[in-house]
Amino acid sequence: MRKFLLPALIAGLMSAHVHAFEPFVVRDIRVEGIQRTEAGTVFNYLPVRVGESFNEDKAAQAIKALFATGFFKDVRIEVEGDVLVVVLEERPAIASLEFTGMKEFDKEAIKKGLRDVGLAESRIFDRSVLDRAEQELKRQYLSRGRYSVEVKTVVTPLERNRVAINFQIDEGEVAKIRQINIVGAKSFKEKDLLKLITLTTPNWLSWYTKNDQYSKQKLSADVETLRSWYLDRGYLEFNVDSTQVSITPDKQDIYITISITEGEKYTVSGIKLSGELLLPEEELVKLVKLKPGDEFSRKKLTDTTKAISDRLGNEGYAFANVNSVPEPDKEKRTVSFTVFIDPGRKVYVRRINVLGNSKTADQVVRREFRQMEGAWYDGEKINRSRSRVDRLGYFDAVTVETPAVPGTTDQVDVNLTVKEKPTGNLMFGAGFSSSESLILSTSVSQQNLFGSGKSLSLSLNSGSINKTYSLSFTDPYYTPDGISRGYDLYLRNVNPTRLNLGNYRTSSVGAGLRWGFPIREDDRINFGLAVDQTSIDVYEDSPQRYIDFVNEFGDSNTSLLATVGWARDTRDSFIWPTTGAVRRVSGEIATPPGDLRYMKVSYQHQQFFPLWGDFVLMLNGELGYGRGYGDKPLPFYKNFYVGGIGSVRGFETASIGQRDRDGNGNLLRATIGGDRRVVMNAEMLFPFPGMGQDRSLRLGTFVDAGNVWATDESLNLGDLRYSAGLSVAWSSPMGPLKFSIAQPLSKEPTDRLQRFQFQLGNVF
Structure with missing residues (x-):
């Protein structure tokens, strides 16, 4: 052998x-x-x-x-x-993976991450893979500021050629930034520069922002923030010489030093255009943001090159190259620029790809596109398409990329990537008042039903005065060209007797059908038809005007309601708008063969103005007008009301305006509303201090004004009620929360106040 x-x-x-x-x-x-x-x-x-x-x-x-x-x-x-x-x-197989002492991370998430690198239960054990996993785990802890972390792995042999792996972790304490120094600043105070950057020493918000924990990425971003700050203020030669990060021997405290050289401030002496000017030079000159004599600003220079590039992009030149070359004069401290324009080749769009939409159907996104496949590239249409998709409200983020098609010189693809957010909403509203105590309201809605773009909502209001049950459904694309259709069903009971507002009750039930028609890119008109039946119960102690209305027109009225409206929405974002406007006009008219005859018209104009940084000014104005016709009055339960969230904060809901009187002429608590309404709001929106670039938490300071006037009153703007206060909006893990604290500035002794109001919601 x-x-x-x-x-x-x-x-x-x-x-x-x-x-x-x-x-x-x-x-x-x-x-x-x-x-x-x-x-x-x-x-x-x-x-x-x-x-x-x-x-x-x-x-x-x-x-x-x-x-x-x-x-x-x-x-x-x-x-x-x-x-x-x-x-x-x-080789032995891995029988189990265990983690001892891990608190910073979710164990299941870590297991999933280790599986991607080849370490998982039932897989073949490989010592080299285990070593890589151990190093990756340490890196994750370092990214969380735990520089004293210790990770040990224990491999225990088991029967049937298996092993058990246990990661023994001593997480240690999170290292905190104890001091940040900016060396070399002369033109600006160091404390003012420190306010510009995200990283900070521990403060009362650090538990949420984690900005007191060192991050290389955050430091790099902060360095660029400083650079932009100086370059936008004329410091052409600004330079960051070095960044030094040191940690104490016990790995608990971090010290950061940023050394800078400011240089001299420059002004612009001139700007000229050069290269292949496909468009009239006069038109291109209008796009130049910097003028001779201006203080140099990199932002304005960048805006100039971007505006020219975008303008060429609208003509199909997707790869236009626009560069500015500076010519500084150090003695005079001036700088001139030559803007070189190379339009490149004209290109067309081969394919439009929608990415990231695991729930939302492709067609829901594609029908908002204005750029077509096979057409010439148009930057304006692509940007408009992105804005329209963003305004749907289904996504947290919408980004567009236009990569060149490999192997071609005249084709691009449009890749639109979305980050979906929960579009189901379970909303709770609450308010406190001395008269009604706690008022609760609930609404359940799904704005993107089964990813189809259709919306369904159910509203329940459990207030002791108003109880409302409504169901609405809307198909925004009932036809391919954007005609919408919707249905509404509602049951509304009003019982103000508990608050001594006038002893009466109403019960309304109705159903309606709505249509919407796009007439321009950002404009829509809406038509609707509904049937409403309202029953009114009055009593001996009811206000006389209620009794008179029932005696004349009966205790049950059926109305045929026709509605018409126009809306224009040019906001840049549905969730966090910073620019653009919303304008709405709506009208409602009760027509034959219904029992009532009246008309109501409302107008709203809301405008957003970017100020500086992340500060945004929101101005809102609303007007309302109502009248009866055909010898019939405007029903008292169709009056306009003012007060509370959505109109004038700091006052109870619907509490502003003329009050009712009993049969003896005594003033009651009830407000009768009015047939004319004016509401004005001004609100400054800005990030919460200490949150850096995180926009999940915003503050607002506001001034509200408004009033209503009854039929027998003259409209006098001197009767307006005013309030001012502070608002907070937080996209919390529990859902969106809104708070407001308001102080009335102009009020009457009989006004009912409600200084604190809040609204909270949860998404699913």
Whole structure:
């Protein structure tokens, strides 16, 4: 019998002596030592079959191939006569992964991440993979500011050739930034510059922002923020010389030093255009933001090159190259610029790709596009398409990229990537008052039903005065060209007797159908038709005007309500608008054959103005007018009301305006509303201090004004009620929360106040 041992390592490296044997014809192949691996898997990697000749080269190839699978710890090939014997020692399998002492991360999320690098239960154990996993785990802790973390791995052998892996972690304490110094600042105070950057020393918001924990990425961003600050204020030669980060021996405190050189301030002496000017020079000059004599500003210069590039993009030149070359005069401290324009080739869009929409159907996004496939590239249409998708309100983020098609010079693809957000909303509203105590309201809505873009909402209001139950459904694209259709059902009960507002009750039930028609890019007109039946209960102590209305027109009225409206929405974002406006006009008229005859018209204009940084000014104005016709008055329950969230904060809901009187002429608590309404709001929106660039928490300071006038009153703007206060909007993990604290500035002794109001919601 011939028997030769070919050591695996020697054969694999082919660098040591291999026992020689004569080539032979294989009569049989036997595999020994396997427990989990199928014999067929081994046969697939062998370079020889039964009946073929076997030699030393094939033996080396077989050993290399079997080692490359990663399944085996040792591989030997033996020869017994003309039988080939493959002897294997399998690597152990991972039976379990455990983490001891881990609090900073979710264990299941870490397991999922380790699975991506090859370390998971039931997989083959590999020491090199374990070492990489250990280093990756340490890196994750370092990214959270835990520089004193210690990670040890314990591998425990188990029966049936398995191992248990346990990561023993001592997380240590989070290192905090104790001091940040900016060295070299002369023109600006260091404390003012420190307010510009995200990283900070511990403060009362650090538990949420984590900005007192060092991050290389945040520091790089802060350095660029400083650079932009100086370059936008004329400091053309500004430079960041160095950034130094040091940590104390106990790895608890971090000190950051940023060294800068400000240089001199420059003014602009002139700007000229050069290159291939495809458009009239007069038109391009209008796009230049910097003028001779202006203080140099990199932002304005960048805006100039971007405006020219975008203008060329609107003509199909997607790859237009616009660069500015400075020519500084250090003695005079002036700088001139030559803007070189290279339009490149005109291109068209090959394909539009929608990415990231796991729930929302492609067509819901594509129908908002104004750029078409196969058409010439148009930057304005692409930007408008992105804005329209963003205004849907279904996504947290919408980004557009236009990569060139490989192998072509005149084609691009448009890749629109969205980050979906929950569009179902369970909203709770609450307010406190001395008269009604706690008022609760609830609404359930789904703005993107099953990803179709259709909306369904159910509203429940459990206030002690108003109880409302309504169901609405809207299909925004009932037809492919954007005609919408919606349905409404509602039941509304009003019972103000508990508040001594006048003893009466109304119960309304109705159903309606709505249509919307796009007439321009940002304009829509709406039409609706609804049937409403309202029953009124009055009592002996009810206000006389209620009794008179019921005596004249009956205690049950059926109305045929026709509605018409126009809306224009040019906001840049549905969630956090910073520019643009919303304008709405709506009208409602009760027509024959209904019992009532009246009309109501409302107008709203809301405008957003970007000021500086992330500060935005919102101005809102609303007007309302109502009248009866055909010898019938405007029903008292159709009056306009003012007060509370949505109109004038600081006052109870619907509490502003003329009050009712009883039969003896005594003033009641009830407000009768009015047929004319004016509301004005001015609100400054800005990030919460200490939050840096995080926009999940915003503050607002506001001034509200408004009033209503009854039929027998003259409209006098001197009667307006005013309030001012502070608002907070937080996109919290629990859902959107809104708070407001308001102080009335102009009020009457009979006004009812409600200084604190809040609204909270939860998404699903």
